[in-house]
Amino acid sequence: MNDHTGDDERELLRRTVAAILTDHCPPELVGASEGGWSEPLWKRLAEAGLTALGVPESAGGSGGALTDAAAVVRAAASYAAPLPLAETLFPAAAICVRAGFDLPDGPLTAAAGPDLTYSRRDGGVRFEGTVARVPYARVVDQILVVATDGQGGEVAALVDRAAFTLAGSDNLAGEPRDRLTADGVTPVEVAEVAPGSVELVREQGALARSVQIAGALGEVLDLCVRYTGERVQFGRPIGKFQAVAHLVARLAAMVTSVEAAAHAAVLAQAAGGHDDPAAREAARLAVAAAKTQASATAGLGARIAHQVHGTIGFTQEYRLHHLTRRLWSWREEYGCDEHWSAVLGAHVINQGADELWPTMTRV
Amino acid sequence: MSAATTAATGTATLRLPDVTLPPEAEKLRTEVREFIAEERAKGVIQPQSDPWLAGLDPDFSARLGQRGWLGMTWPRRYGGHELPSLHRFVVIEELLAAAAPVGLHWVTDRQSGPALLRYGTEEQRQRMLPGMAAGTTFFCIGMSEPDSGSDLASVRTTGTRDEAAGGWRLNGTKVWTSQAHRSHYMIVLCRTAPLADGGRHDGLSQFIVEIPSPGLTISPIRLLDGEHHFNQVVFDDVLVPDSMVIGQIGQGWAQVTSELAYERSGPERFLSTLPLLLELIRVADPTDRRQACAIGQLVAQLWTLRRLSLRIAGALDRGEAPDVPAAVVKDLGTTLENEIIDVTRSVAPVEPSLNSDDPLARELGRAVLHSPGFTLRGGTNEILRGIIARGLGMR
Numbered sequence: 001m002n003d004h005t006g007d008d009e010r011e012l013l014r015r016t017v018a019a020i021l022t023d024h025c026p027p028e029l030v031g032a033s034e035g036g037w038s039e040p041l042w043k044r045l046a047e048a049g050l051t052a053l054g055v056p057e058s059a060g061g062s063g064g065a066l067t068d069a070a071a072v073v074r075a076a077a078s079y080a081a082p083l084p085l086a087e088t089l090f091p092a093a094a095i096c097v098r099a100g101f102d103l104p105d106g107p108l109t110a111a112a113g114p115d116l117t118y119s120r121r122d123g124g125v126r127f128e129g130t131v132a133r134v135p136y137a138r139v140v141d142q143i144l145v146v147a148t149d150g151q152g153g154e155v156a157a158l159v160d161r162a163a164f165t166l167a168g169s170d171n172l173a174g175e176p177r178d179r180l181t182a183d184g185v186t187p188v189e190v191a192e193v194a195p196g197s198v199e200l201v202r203e204q205g206a207l208a209r210s211v212q213i214a215g216a217l218g219e220v221l222d223l224c225v226r227y228t229g230e231r232v233q234f235g236r237p238i239g240k241f242q243a244v245a246h247l248v249a250r251l252a253a254m255v256t257s258v259e260a261a262a263h264a265a266v267l268a269q270a271a272g273g274h275d276d277p278a279a280r281e282a283a284r285l286a287v288a289a290a291k292t293q294a295s296a297t298a299g300l301g302a303r304i305a306h307q308v309h310g311t312i313g314f315t316q317e318y319r320l321h322h323l324t325r326r327l328w329s330w331r332e333e334y335g336c337d338e339h340w341s342a343v344l345g346a347h348v349i350n351q352g353a354d355e356l357w358p359t360m361t362r363v
Numbered sequence: 364m365s366a367a368t369t370a371a372t373g374t375a376t377l378r379l380p381d382v383t384l385p386p387e388a389e390k391l392r393t394e395v396r397e398f399i400a401e402e403r404a405k406g407v408i409q410p411q412s413d414p415w416l417a418g419l420d421p422d423f424s425a426r427l428g429q430r431g432w433l434g435m436t437w438p439r440r441y442g443g444h445e446l447p448s449l450h451r452f453v454v455i456e457e458l459l460a461a462a463a464p465v466g467l468h469w470v471t472d473r474q475s476g477p478a479l480l481r482y483g484t485e486e487q488r489q490r491m492l493p494g495m496a497a498g499t500t501f502f503c504i505g506m507s508e509p510d511s512g513s514d515l516a517s518v519r520t521t522g523t524r525d526e527a528a529g530g531w532r533l534n535g536t537k538v539w540t541s542q543a544h545r546s547h548y549m550i551v552l553c554r555t556a557p558l559a560d561g562g563r564h565d566g567l568s569q570f571i572v573e574i575p576s577p578g579l580t581i582s583p584i585r586l587l588d589g590e591h592h593f594n595q596v597v598f599d600d601v602l603v604p605d606s607m608v609i610g611q612i613g614q615g616w617a618q619v620t621s622e623l624a625y626e627r628s629g630p631e632r633f634l635s636t637l638p639l640l641l642e643l644i645r646v647a648d649p650t651d652r653r654q655a656c657a658i659g660q661l662v663a664q665l666w667t668l669r670r671l672s673l674r675i676a677g678a679l680d681r682g683e684a685p686d687v688p689a690a691v692v693k694d695l696g697t698t699l700e701n702e703i704i705d706v707t708r709s710v711a712p713v714e715p716s717l718n719s720d721d722p723l724a725r726e727l728g729r730a731v732l733h734s735p736g737f738t739l740r741g742g743t744n745e746i747l748r749g750i751i752a753r754g755l756g757m758r
Contacts, residue, residue: 007380222374225755239757242749249748252755253691256377260674261667263381292663337660342652345659349649353641357460360666361392 010071013050017075020044025079027319033082034174037139042083042107045076051085052103055093060102066270069093070211070263077215080322082175084109084136090208091201092144098200099156099191101144109136111180112146112201118155125155125190127182133333135205137166137178145187146197154197157187171329173322203284205334206291207269210262213294213330216323217255220305223320224248227309244308251304254297258290265290268363282363288344289363295337298327373756376687381670382677388453395457398430402463410462410638412726413733415631416541416592418464424498427458427465433472434496437480442493452676456630456669462638466592467545471495473629474622475502475550478569482610482618487571491548505537505551505572505596506619513746516563516616520553520598522570530604531555531570536597543581543594546574551598552615567615571607578602588717588732621684626741628675628689633668633696635737636703639726640665643707646723657710664699668692687754690747697737697744704730 024041045051054069055061069089076085084107092108095101116129127147137143143164146156167179228239228248238244265286272283302324306313313320331337348356402408407423427433435451437443458465476495479488494500511517520535533553543549549572556566572579578601584593610618640661647654671692678685707713707727715728738744752758 218374225374225757228757239752245752245757246745246748248755248757249694249751252374252377252751253695255374256688256691257664257667257671257695259378260381260670261663264667264670267381267383286666288659289663289666292660293667296660296663338656341656341659341663343659344662345647345655345657346649348658348662349644349647349655353644356641356644356662357637360662360669361456363666 006065006067010067013053013068013071014075016048017045017050017072018079020048020050021076021079021081025081027080027322030080030082030319030322031316035168035170035176037082037084037107037136037176039139041081042085045072045083045085046105051088051107052093054089055097055103059097059100060104061093067263067266070266073208074211074215074218074262077212077326078219078323080173080216080319080326083107084140086208086212087135087205091204094200094204095144095146095156095193095197096158098197099193101156101158101189101191104142104158106142107136107140108142108144109134109140110144110146110201110205111137112198114148114198116145116147116180116182118147118149118153120149124186125157127157127159127185127187129182131180133169133171133177134166134180135333136176137161137164137180138168138176143180145182146193146201148198152195154193154195155190156193156197157190159185159187163187171326171333173325173329175326175329177333202334203287204269206340207262207265207287209330209334210258210265210287210290210294213298213327214255214259214262216327216330217251217258217298217301220301220320220323220327221248221251221255223323224251224305224308227313231310238308247304247308251301251308254301254304258294258297258301261290261293264363278362282359285344285347285359286363288340288347291335291340292337292344295331295335295340298331302327373754376754377691379674379678379685379688382449382673384449384453384673385447388447388450391450392453392457395432395454399457399461399463402426403461408461408463410641412462412638412730413635413736414462415459415465415469415635416733416736417466417590418462419466419542419545420464421467421499423464424468424501426498427468428496428498433468433498434476434492437476437492437496441480441488442496444496448676448680449673452630452673456634456672459630459634460637467501467542468495468498469631470504470541471500471502474625475504475548477625478550478609478618478622481621482569482614484606486606487609491571494547500548501542501546503540503543503546503549503574505540505543505549507537507539509536509538513743515552515619516567518552518554518567520551522553522555522568522603524555525602528602528604530602531608533570533572533598533601533603536595538584538593538595540581540594540596541592543574543596544583544591548572549574549596550609552619555612555615564616566613567619568612569609569615569618570603571609572598572601572603573607576601586732587735588729620686623742624675624679624684624686624689626689627693627747628672628679628685630669630672632693632741633665633672633699635697635733636700636730637665639707639723639730640703642723642726643703643711646711651710654710657706661699661703661706664695664702668696668699671695687751690742690750690754693741694744694747694751700730700737701734704734 091110165181268286272279434443555568578599
């Protein structure tokens with residue numbers, strides 16, 4: 001009934017990740033990895049079996065539930081770990097499972113979008129077009145590509161990174177977000193996938209970012225609580241001032257709500273990951289709600305955190321910025337709150353007022 | 364970074380395990396929806412904002428009692444049904460979402476019954492709980508006073524020992540007492556030992572006062588829309604026999620604060636203006652992106668709050684008292700209730716009117732006039748943020 005056991009397991013996972021990252025992911029490493037990533041850190045997590053969680057063993061993963069993958073991603077986000085972990089465990093893993101590919105070793109990213117198409121030629125498949133802002137494209141060995149033929153067909157393929165032209169750009173936190181161009185790329189392994197797979201990449205990415213925002217906001221809250229207890233002005237810790245305390249209380253409420261929304265969306269995805277159309281739709285709406293909530297809250301939370309921290313938080317001397325620059329980036333990636341609230345709202349209006357409550361209680 | 368080292372700080376108090384409703388609770392939901400459909404067909408339910416304050420129908424309350432949907436978690440020997448809080452959660456969220464008239468029994472079922480179960484005497488329980496569970500006995504709460512609002516410990520209504528009469532004499536004034544004029548009993552918090560004798564939370568006690576009683580005067584305090592729900596209740600030497608003391612004399616503060624997680628976390632803290640949101644959805648155009656975004660953003664918050672509220676119901680089932688997460692739900696939920704008004708105004712401009720023939724104008728009018736209460740009743744949002752900050756270890 002109550003998901004208590006699962007909760008204990010996730011707490012154990014969180015601690016495992018935290019123990020590794022406390023030792024091996026200091027703020028200096030996060031800063032030094034901007035524009036790239038940390039391969040040694042990835043290897044440490046991989047050795048602990050944490051980089052293939054939530055993917056069935058039959059598909060090359062290390063088993064476990066999607067909630068386990070989310071626990072790892074969330075914990076990594078709270079350390080601003082410079083790794084394509086969210087990309088590997090959510091969009092890339094979901095498409096691998098759908099396409100029947102074995103999850104390859106090493107970090108992955110997924111590239112999909114309306115401007116990437118495929119055509120069949122000489123018994124093979126050729127990819128052409130571009131995808132903007134592919135996370136960590138420049139550091140992964142293989143990229144999971146999903147493309148359409150413009151006539152309702154969709155295929156997925158695992159392709160060596162070197163087959164594409166990449167134009168580098170970063171998000172505000174220095175995480176690679178590269179423009180990928182395919183000019184007649186011919187993959188070795190291709191599979192037809194169900195229609196909607198391009199959109200599934202966005203949906204899974206939005207879910208992953210929601211979980212990451214929850215993790216980063218949680219750590220931001222911890223920093224705020226600690227800082228307002230230590231920083232003394234007018235003869236007392238600033239947290240004793242009601243105006244400051246109320247700011248942090250509002251932040252705490254935001255953290256709680258984003259965490260609940262993200263977790264509920266992970267559960268809905270876990271329940272709706274397969275063929276039942278109703279469960280699939282419920283899962284999509286849950287992601288829409290979670291990313292709306294997470295994206296709308298990320299900036300407010302960052303604003304409060306910086307206000308509470310004063311000028312030190314506005315400098316690279318203090319680690320808050322690793323988290324807040326991610327929050328400012330993640331809220332736009334894989335669809336901002338405007339995008340996902342429109343998806344959710346249009347669905348609700350189309351269904352009609354009388355269906356709102358039944359829909360809310362189904363998800 | 365050092366997330367691992369911070370697990371022991373106050374932020375851990377915010378985390379509650381997620382809850383999945385058991386299949387029996389979902390089956391119950393179907394039954395409640397069928398019942399609601401019947402009541403709607405009879406015209407008993409006419410959706411309007413703030414139903415748990417303003418929706419009053421004794422026959423409806425009694426029908427809920429007959430269905431076994433009041434006192435659901437209480438022991439059978441007191442007329443209850445010994446079901447988990449999650450079952451009650453499903454029933455009340457369905458009733459609130461339908462804006463059913465639950466106002467008469469709301470406080471009784473939510474907190475007066477549980478208070479008696481926790482602190483009442485066997486005699487009190489046997490005498491009162493069966494009627495409460497049947498939806499025929501109603502309680503109201505006497506906490507606030509003219510000079511005691513957020514600072515509840517400053518109440519000045521006194522209870523003075525009267526040995527000869529075998530009880531206590533109550534003197535003072537309570538205000539904003541919802542439905543006192545429609546209730547059978549009132550649970551009154553008053554001071555039975557002077558402030559100077561101890562800490563300010565000492566010396567408070569709870570009594571059950573029968574309505575009517577000699578010396579008790581109830582007079583209306585009308586809300587902005589003219590409705591009569593609030594009252595002033597004056598105690599002039601009202602005699603309360605010893606048998607009507609709740610718990611222990613002097614322990615009133617601890618007893619009162621234990622009700623707060625029940626009072627602050629339920630779906631009534633974010634569903635008050637759902638009828639307005641539904642009217643907005645009825646007139647909205649799915650191809651109007653601004654309206655779709657606005658509605659999606661409200662629905663995302665509602666959905667999230669429901670998940671949070673459900674977690675608290677789960678914690679209550681485990682016997683916990685999650686008052687900090689409950690404060691979070693109430694702060695966010697009541698803020699959302701107001702935001703539904705703001706968003707409606709911004710994407711579907713309409714002039715509010717209580718007697719318009721346009722349902723959107725009517726619901727907006729009702730919601731606007733009831734809105735100041737959302738962030739006041741049951742603890743102001745400012746007080747709640749203080750509780751959250753204390754829970755975080757800041758104060």
